[in-house]
Amino acid sequence: MVSTQCGKGFLLVAGLTGLIFAGPKKAFGQVGSDGAATQKSSEQMNIVAVGKMIQQLQSQVQELTVQVKNLEEQQQSALAESAELRKELEATRSQLVSLFAQAPRATSLTASQGNPPEPSIEDRITKLEESQQLASAEVAEQSQTKVESNSKYRLRLSGIALFNVYVNRGSVNNQDYPAIATAPGPLGSSGTFGGSLRQSQIGLEAFGPTIAGARTSAKVQFDFAGGFPNAPNGVSFGLMRLRTGTVRFEWDNTSVIAGQDSLFIAPLSPTSIATLAIPAFAYSGNLWSWTPQFRIEHRFTFSERSSLLLQGGLLDSLTGDFPASGYNRYPTAGESSGQPAYATRVAWTQSVHGQNITLGAGGYYARQSFGYGRTVDGWAGTMDLTLPLGSHFEFTGQFYRGRATGGLGGGIGQSVLWNASLLDPTTDVYGLDSIGGWAQLKYKATSKLQFNGAFGQDNPFAGELRHFGSNQTYYYTSPLSKNQSAMANFLYQPKSDIVLSLEYRHLKTYTLDSNANGANIVTMSAGYIF
Numbered sequence: 001m002v003s004t005q006c007g008k009g010f011l012l013v014a015g016l017t018g019l020i021f022a023g024p025k026k027a028f029g030q031v032g033s034d035g036a037a038t039q040k041s042s043e044q045m046n047i048v049a050v051g052k053m054i055q056q057l058q059s060q061v062q063e064l065t066v067q068v069k070n071l072e073e074q075q076q077s078a079l080a081e082s083a084e085l086r087k088e089l090e091a092t093r094s095q096l097v098s099l100f101a102q103a104p105r106a107t108s109l110t111a112s113q114g115n116p117p118e119p120s121i122e123d124r125i126t127k128l129e130e131s132q133q134l135a136s137a138e139v140a141e142q143s144q145t146k147v148e149s150n151s152k153y154r155l156r157l158s159g160i161a162l163f164n165v166y167v168n169r170g171s172v173n174n175q176d177y178p179a180i181a182t183a184p185g186p187l188g189s190s191g192t193f194g195g196s197l198r199q200s201q202i203g204l205e206a207f208g209p210t211i212a213g214a215r216t217s218a219k220v221q222f223d224f225a226g227g228f229p230n231a232p233n234g235v236s237f238g239l240m241r242l243r244t245g246t247v248r249f250e251w252d253n254t255s256v257i258a259g260q261d262s263l264f265i266a267p268l269s270p271t272s273i274a275t276l277a278i279p280a281f282a283y284s285g286n287l288w289s290w291t292p293q294f295r296i297e298h299r300f301t302f303s304e305r306s307s308l309l310l311q312g313g314l315l316d317s318l319t320g321d322f323p324a325s326g327y328n329r330y331p332t333a334g335e336s337s338g339q340p341a342y343a344t345r346v347a348w349t350q351s352v353h354g355q356n357i358t359l360g361a362g363g364y365y366a367r368q369s370f371g372y373g374r375t376v377d378g379w380a381g382t383m384d385l386t387l388p389l390g391s392h393f394e395f396t397g398q399f400y401r402g403r404a405t406g407g408l409g410g411g412i413g414q415s416v417l418w419n420a421s422l423l424d425p426t427t428d429v430y431g432l433d434s435i436g437g438w439a440q441l442k443y444k445a446t447s448k449l450q451f452n453g454a455f456g457q458d459n460p461f462a463g464e465l466r467h468f469g470s471n472q473t474y475y476y477t478s479p480l481s482k483n484q485s486a487m488a489n490f491l492y493q494p495k496s497d498i499v500l501s502l503e504y505r506h507l508k509t510y511t512l513d514s515n516a517n518g519a520n521i522v523t524m525s526a527g528y529i530f
Helices: 002-033 036-100 121-141 462-468
Strands: 155-169 191-196 201-211 214-223 241-250 254-261 291-303 306-315 341-352 355-369 375-389 393-403 416-418 429-431 433-444 449-460 480-495 498-511 516-529
Touching (some): 291 341, 306 355, 341 375, 416 462
Antiparallel strands (some): 155 201, 201 214, 214 241, 254 291, 306 341, 341 355, 375 393, 393 433, 416 429, 433 449, 449 480, 498 516
């Protein structure tokens, strides 16, 4: 519309210019023929015509001014609307990342770390519908009360409210998330039934400023599996327990992490929400520990499809000791050595048809001191593999071989051996060798439904256990020579924040030179992820 008005204005100006220059020529001709009277009349007519054109031109200029002003107002309104839409898009993106991408290892429902298959059209439509619902809720969300802190930076609350109902057939070390089958006691029953909420988790994550080019953040996570109060029905009142807490400095290819975290040399776990209080297959070949540590990670990118990750760190040398006091902290056998534990891992990742194959290898060393100059060198070597098998299947597994690894869950929690009282300076202390691992096959039927089958085993060396008799274990009345776990489950997520699961697990634990104890566990779970 502005271009049309400009065209009209140009024609008026051109016409006006033509009349101004044409007028005198016509008048000069008439002077010679008709005389001064005719010339005067012609000049008056030209002046009137010019005046009308000037009025029209003024009117067109005023109209153009109004149009330009309106366009400026529309442009400002469009810029403001674009900025508001950009904010809503960023907020929606953050919501989607928090719902689908971030999840701690314990609460992650895809702990095997593989890339999902290419979604179908139906799955894409479902995700678009959920995204639209999130976007529609943004305006209403702005009026809600936000999580606030003393810091000016953003704080996010996350976690899972998890309700487990279990049925156990056989005797186990722990009813709601058993890891070891035990011999039945004199008052034991053939089966138990119960429910629990104490594996629910709460996490707080803070996003701080950029320092020296590094994005800073911190996260702390709790659950309610820290024991029971001495009260009637206290088994239903789980006590809050610190799990992990880290501070992170992240550049594009380098990260520095300090705090209490899981073992980075054993990053995988079988997929299960029946055992969130400890990782699935703990003491059945899956090394684990929440250990104070400082580590550095650096990623080398060779191409769009290939990369190499290097990790190295210093860890608190935990050895699985029970606290000597309920209030004061006394050093563990590893801390008494006067040096930290050392760990490193290297992992190669290759993308094939849009899915990542990851192969990792790690190492761990920790010196342990048991007084009177007696030291034990604890160590472990690990391997982990994530291997997609087409668009629906995925294989994951982890393997270790080590010595004195009870503090990492190896050796079924048994770490060292001794042949007499530890108070006797002449008593020898030896590290217990062990080997173990686990493997899982996942079938992703849809983006909402998956099936998992897994098997794990931890195997302390029976010859060493037999040589030292029954004096070597911290945890059990009789030494355990093998522990096996077999699991099958399905996980269904009708919505991104709702998860349902049914799991069957079989435990078989071998006592040295004795019969094996078995147990069957069925767990039904319902969780709400927030």
